[in-house]
Amino acid sequence: MGFTFAAFSYVFALILDAFLIFFAVFHVIAFDELKTDFKNPIDQCNTLNPLVLPEYIIHITFNVLFLFAGEWFTVLINIPLIAYHVYRYIHRPAGMSGPGLYDPTTIMNADQMSRATREGWFKLAYYLLSFFYYLYGMISSLIAV
Amino acid sequence: MVQQMVQQFGSMSVQNNWSSLWGQEGVNLLADRNIKTKTVDIVPGQDTRDCNRNVMRSTLQKVPETASLLQKSRLPFGLLIHPFCDYENIPIIQDRTIVRCRNCRTYLNPFVRLLDQRRWQCNICHRVNDLPDDFLVDPVTHKLINYPLDQPELSHATVEFVASVEYMVRPPQPAAYLFVFDCSAHAFHLGYLPVMADTIYSCLNSIPGDTRTMIGFIGFDSRIHFFNLGDKKPQHMIMPDIKDVFIPSPESLLVNLHSKRPVIEHFLYKTLKELFNHDGVSQPVAVDSGSAMGSALSAAYEVISSIGGRITVIQATLPSLGPDGSVLANREDPNNRASNSSNTAQLTPLLNPATDFYKKLALDCSEHHVAVDLFNLSPTFSDLATVGQVAKVSGGSVFYYGATGANMATNPGRVLARFSTDLVHYLCRNIGFEAVMRLRCTKGLSIHTFHGNFFVRSTDLISLPNCNPDNGYAMQISIDEDFKDFNSVCFQAAVLYTNPAGERRIRVHTLNLPIVSTLSDVINFADQEAITAMLCKMAVDRSMSSNISDAREAMINAILDLLSTYRNVAPYEASYGLTTSYSTRLLPLYISALLKHTAFRVGISTKIDERVYAMERLKSLPICHITTYIYPDLYPVHTEFNPFAGEYPKPVQLSFANVDRNGVYLLDTYECIYLYICKSVNHQWLSDVFGVTQWAKIPDDGDYYSDGGDPKVSKTSRYSTHHNLHNDSSNRLPATPTSVTPLPRLDNPTSMRLNAFIDYLMSSRPLMPHFFLLREDSRLRYSFLQYMYDDRSESAFSYYEFLQHLQSQLKG
Numbered sequence: 001m002g003f004t005f006a007a008f009s010y011v012f013a014l015i016l017d018a019f020l021i022f023f024a025v026f027h028v029i030a031f032d033e034l035k036t037d038f039k040n041p042i043d044q045c046n047t048l049n050p051l052v053l054p055e056y057i058i059h060i061t062f063n064v065l066f067l068f069a070g071e072w073f074t075v076l077i078n079i080p081l082i083a084y085h086v087y088r089y090i091h092r093p094a095g096m097s098g099p100g101l102y103d104p105t106t107i108m109n110a111d112q113m114s115r116a117t118r119e120g121w122f123k124l125a126y127y128l129l130s131f132f133y134y135l136y137g138m139i140s141s142l143i144a145v
Numbered sequence: 146m147v148q149q150m151v152q153q154f155g156s157m158s159v160q161n162n163w164s165s166l167w168g169q170e171g172v173n174l175l176a177d178r179n180i181k182t183k184t185v186d187i188v189p190g191q192d193t194r195d196c197n198r199n200v201m202r203s204t205l206q207k208v209p210e211t212a213s214l215l216q217k218s219r220l221p222f223g224l225l226i227h228p229f230c231d232y233e234n235i236p237i238i239q240d241r242t243i244v245r246c247r248n249c250r251t252y253l254n255p256f257v258r259l260l261d262q263r264r265w266q267c268n269i270c271h272r273v274n275d276l277p278d279d280f281l282v283d284p285v286t287h288k289l290i291n292y293p294l295d296q297p298e299l300s301h302a303t304v305e306f307v308a309s310v311e312y313m314v315r316p317p318q319p320a321a322y323l324f325v326f327d328c329s330a331h332a333f334h335l336g337y338l339p340v341m342a343d344t345i346y347s348c349l350n351s352i353p354g355d356t357r358t359m360i361g362f363i364g365f366d367s368r369i370h371f372f373n374l375g376d377k378k379p380q381h382m383i384m385p386d387i388k389d390v391f392i393p394s395p396e397s398l399l400v401n402l403h404s405k406r407p408v409i410e411h412f413l414y415k416t417l418k419e420l421f422n423h424d425g426v427s428q429p430v431a432v433d434s435g436s437a438m439g440s441a442l443s444a445a446y447e448v449i450s451s452i453g454g455r456i457t458v459i460q461a462t463l464p465s466l467g468p469d470g471s472v473l474a475n476r477e478d479p480n481n482r483a484s485n486s487s488n489t490a491q492l493t494p495l496l497n498p499a500t501d502f503y504k505k506l507a508l509d510c511s512e513h514h515v516a517v518d519l520f521n522l523s524p525t526f527s528d529l530a531t532v533g534q535v536a537k538v539s540g541g542s543v544f545y546y547g548a549t550g551a552n553m554a555t556n557p558g559r560v561l562a563r564f565s566t567d568l569v570h571y572l573c574r575n576i577g578f579e580a581v582m583r584l585r586c587t588k589g590l591s592i593h594t595f596h597g598n599f600f601v602r603s604t605d606l607i608s609l610p611n612c613n614p615d616n617g618y619a620m621q622i623s624i625d626e627d628f629k630d631f632n633s634v635c636f637q638a639a640v641l642y643t644n645p646a647g648e649r650r651i652r653v654h655t656l657n658l659p660i661v662s663t664l665s666d667v668i669n670f671a672d673q674e675a676i677t678a679m680l681c682k683m684a685v686d687r688s689m690s691s692n693i694s695d696a697r698e699a700m701i702n703a704i705l706d707l708l709s710t711y712r713n714v715a716p717y718e719a720s721y722g723l724t725t726s727y728s729t730r731l732l733p734l735y736i737s738a739l740l741k742h743t744a745f746r747v748g749i750s751t752k753i754d755e756r757v758y759a760m761e762r763l764k765s766l767p768i769c770h771i772t773t774y775i776y777p778d779l780y781p782v783h784t785e786f787n788p789f790a791g792e793y794p795k796p797v798q799l800s801f802a803n804v805d806r807n808g809v810y811l812l813d814t815y816e817c818i819y820l821y822i823c824k825s826v827n828h829q830w831l832s833d834v835f836g837v838t839q840w841a842k843i844p845d846d847g848d849y850y851s852d853g854g855d856p857k858v859s860k861t862s863r864y865s866t867h868h869n870l871h872n873d874s875s876n877r878l879p880a881t882p883t884s885v886t887p888l889p890r891l892d893n894p895t896s897m898r899l900n901a902f903i904d905y906l907m908s909s910r911p912l913m914p915h916f917f918l919l920r921e922d923s924r925l926r927y928s929f930l931q932y933m934y935d936d937r938s939e940s941a942f943s944y945y946e947f948l949q950h951l952q953s954q955l956k957g
Contacts (some may be wrong), residue, residue, distance in 0.1 A: 037603040042508055094497035095531070097470055097505075104508060105538050108601035110593040110623065 049100025367435025439471020
C-alpha cells in the first residue's frame with residue numbers, strides 16, 4: 001500500500017488520456033464537418049495540423065513514465081499505436097513546411113477522408129478503453145502491497 | 146486460323162460491326178497485331194439532348210446497378226469532363242427564372258420527369274418541384290408556349306444561363322492579367338523577352354475583356370523589377386529587398402488596358418527591349434544570373450489579390466533567391482539519370498514537391514480568385530514538380546518547353562516560334578474568372594477522387610480561379626447505394642464563372658446514363674478511351690504516392706482483371722486465345738503504350754522535368770486529345786490523300802513493320818510531330834516537297850544536334866531569310882524565332898497537300914507541337930523509334946509479347 005511511482009504514472013496517464021479523448025472527438029467532428037461542407041479544407045487543415053504533434057507527444061510522455069515504472073504490459077499495449085504514429089508521420093505528404101499531417105489539396109480525396117475518419121473512431125475507442133484500463137491500473141497499484 | 150481471323154477483321158465493315166457493337170462478339174487479341182487500324186469504332190449518333198462526347202464522358206456507358214457488380218467488373222468508374230470546351234451552339238438563357246430543384250439545387254435538364262405542365266421531378270434527389278410561371282412564356286413574344294419540351298433547358302444537354310445577382314458574392318471582377326517574367330541573364334540568353342513583348346503587343350486588341358480590363362508586368366532576376374504604368378511614361382523601379390518585398394504604388398502596377406494603352410505600348414516596344422539592349426547593342430545590362438521567382442510571385446499575388454484574375458509566370462531557370470521554401474536546389478543529377486530511371490523508389494521524391502511554398506501560395510491565390518499559369522522555358526532542370534504546384538493548385542496550366550531535343554538549347558529558333566504561337570493562343574483564348582464547378586450526381590453516387598488542376602473545396606465543389614478551354618478534369622465515382630428500381634442515373638456539372646465581359650454565367654452540362662444489371666452489359670458498354678484516360682490518371686497518383694513500378698503493375702493488373710472477368714462473362718468465347726470484348730479490345734494496346742510512355746517508362750534515361758510534365762499532361766488533357774497523347778498516330782503521307790476535301794491519310798499502328806522502305810511517315814504524338822523520310826523515297830516526291838533532288842540533301846534536324854552538350858547553330862536558320870544577324874557565330878547571343886515547321890511551301894499539289902495536312906493537325910490542338918524533320922539516317926532517329934510502341938525495345942515488351950505475357954499470367 002502506498003503511492004508508488006507506478007501509481008503516479010497511472011494518475012498522470014489518466015489525466016492526459018482524458019485530453020487525448022478530447023483530441024480524438026475533435027478529430028472525428030472535424031472530418032465530419034469536412035464531409036458535410038461545413039468547413040473549408042484549408043481552415044480545417046490549419047486547425048488540425050498543429051494538434052497532431054501534441055497528441056503524439058502526450059501519448060509518448062505517459063508511455064515513457066510507464067516504461068520507468070516498469071509497467072511492461074501497459075507499455076506493450078501502447079507500442080502498436082506509437083509505431084503507427086511514427087509510421088504516419090514519416091509518410092506525411094512530401095514537402096510540408098509546418099508540422100502536421102494534412103494537406104488541404106489532397107484531404108478531400110475519399111480514400112484519405114475515410115482513412116482519417118476511421119483513424120479518428122479507432123483512436124477514440126482505443127483511448128476510451130485505455131482510460132478504463134489506466135483507472136484499473138491506478139487502483140490496483142494503489143491498493144497493491 | 147489466324148489467317149481466317151485476319152480476313153474476318155478485314156471484312157469487318159459497318160454491317161458486321163453492329164453485332165460487335167452490341168457486344169455479341171469477343172475479340173481474340175492474339176489474332177491480329179494491327180487491331181487498332183483493322184477495326185472501327187462506331188460513335189453513336191447524338192442529338193442535342195445527349196451530352197457532347199468530348200464535354201462529358203463516362204468510362205462505363207451503362208452503369209452497374211450495385212457496388213458489388215461494379216466491383217466484379219473490375220473497371221474504373223468515373224467521368225471525364227471538359228466543361229469549358231470551345232464549341233458553338235450553346236443555347237443561352239437570360240431574363241427568365243433559372244429553374245432549379247429546391248432541395249439539391251439541380252438545374253432543370255432534359256432528363257427530369259415532367260409530371261404535368263406545372264411540376265417536375267428532380268432526377269438527382271427525386272423531389273417534386275413546381276415550374277415557375279414564366280417558364281412557359283416565350284421571352285420574345287410574351288405568349289404562352291404549348292410545348293414545354295422545346296425550351297432549351299429541356300431539349301439541350303448543355304445550356305448556359307446568364308446569372309442574376311444571387312449568384313454573385315461580389316460584383317463581377319474585371320479581366321485582370323499580370324505577367325511575371327524572368328529577366329535574368331538566363332532569360333537574356335534564351336532571347337524570349339523580345340518575342341514575348343512583340344507577341345503581347347500584337348495581341349493587345351484581342352485579349353478577352355471589356356473596358357475595365359487590367360494589365361500589369363513584373364520582372365525578376367536577383368531583384369524584383371516593378372513597372373509603374375500609371376504615369377505618362379513607364380517607370381522602372383527596382384526592389385533589391387527580396388526577403389520582405391515592399392510594393393511601390395500598387396495601383397499603378399496593374400492598370401487599365403484602354404486608358405493607359407500608349408504607356409503599355411511604350412513599355413512593350415521600348416522599355417522591355419531596352420532592359421537588355423542599351424545603346425542598341427545587345428548586351429546584358431548586368432550579368433545577373435539569380436532568380437527571385439518566389440518573391441516575385443508573392444509580390445504579384447499582393448498586387449492582384451484584391452481584384453482576382455490571372456498571373457502568367459515565365460520561368461527561365463531554377464529559383465535561386467528569395468524567402469525560405471521558394472529557393473530550390475538542383476535535385477536531379479544528370480549523370481544518374483539512367484540509373485535513376487530504373488530505380489523507381491529513388492524517383493518518387495523527385496516527382497513530389499520539395500517544398501510547399503508554391504503550393505501554399507497557390508492556395509492563397511485560389512482563395513482570392515487568382516490563377517497562375519506557368520511557362521517553363523528552361524532547358525535545364527527547373528524542378529517542375531515543385532514550381533508546377535503553383536499552377537496545379539490554383540487551376541492554371543503548365544507550358545513546358547524543355548523536352549529533350551525540343552528545347553531552347555537544341556533548337557532555339559523553332560522553340561521561340563512555338564512559344565510565340567502558343568502565347569498568341571493563350572492570350573486570346575476564352576477565359577472565365579472567379580469560377581467554381583460543382584458536379585451533382587444522383588443520390589447514391591458520390592465522388593471518390595478528383596483529377597486535374599484545381600482546388601477541391603468540398604465533396605462536390607472545385608474552385609477554379611480561372612477556367613480555360615484547354616483544361617480537362619476527371620472524377621472517379623463510387624456507388625454507395627443500389628439502383629435496383631431505377632432506369633438511369635444522372636450527372637450534372639455546373640460551372641459558375643464571370644466571362645471576360647464581366648457577366649456572371651452558369652454553364653450546365655447534364656449526362657444521363659442507363660443502369661444495367663448484368664456483368665456482360667457493363668463490360669460490353671465500357672468506353673476504352675475513357676477507361677485508359679482514367680487508368681493513367683490513377684497511375685500518376687500511384688506513382689507519386691508510392692512509386693512508378695507500383696503504378697505500372699497496377700495498370701497491368703487492371704488489364705489482367707479485365708481479361709479474367711471476360712472469361713467469366715463469356716466462357717465459350719474466351720476458351721481460345723486471349724479474348725476480350727469488342728468494346729475493350731484496344732485497352733491492352735493502350736496500356737502497353739502507357740508502359741512505354743515518358744511518364745511511366747523505366748530503364749530509359751528520362752529527364753525528370755519531362756516526366757513530371759508528361760504526368761501533368763495525362764492529368765489535365767481533355768478527352769479529345771489524350772488518346773493521341775497516349776497512343777500517337779502514324780500517318781503514311783506518301784499515299785494519296787486530299788486534305789482539301791477533308792480526306793486525310795489513315796493512320797497505321799506504331800510498328801516498324803508498317804513503315805515502308807520508300808515511304809514518308811508523319812508521327813503525331815500531340816506534343817511533337819515527326820516527319821520521317823525513308824531512304825528509297827520517290828525522287829519526284831522529294832523535289833515536290835523539298836525542292837531537292839537528292840535524299841541526303843534533305844535538311845535533317847539531327848545534323849546539328851549534339852547530345853546534351855552546347856547548342857550548335859540554330860538549325861532552322863537556313864530556311865528563314867529575315868532574321869539571323871547574330872545567330873551564326875556564337876551561342877552567347879540570344880536566339881530569334883524562326884518558323885514552326887521547316888517545310889518549304891512550294892507551289893505544287895504534293896507540297897500543298899502535305900502542308901495542308903500538317904496545318905490541319907497543328908490547328909486541331911491548342912498548343913503548337915514541336916516539329917522534327919528526320920531522315921532515316923538521322924542522329925535523332927531514336928527519338929522517332931522510341932514511339933514505335935508495338936515493337937520490342939531494350940527494356941520493354943513488344944505489344945505481342947505483352948499479350949503473351951498476359952496470357953501466361955492468366956494461366957498461371
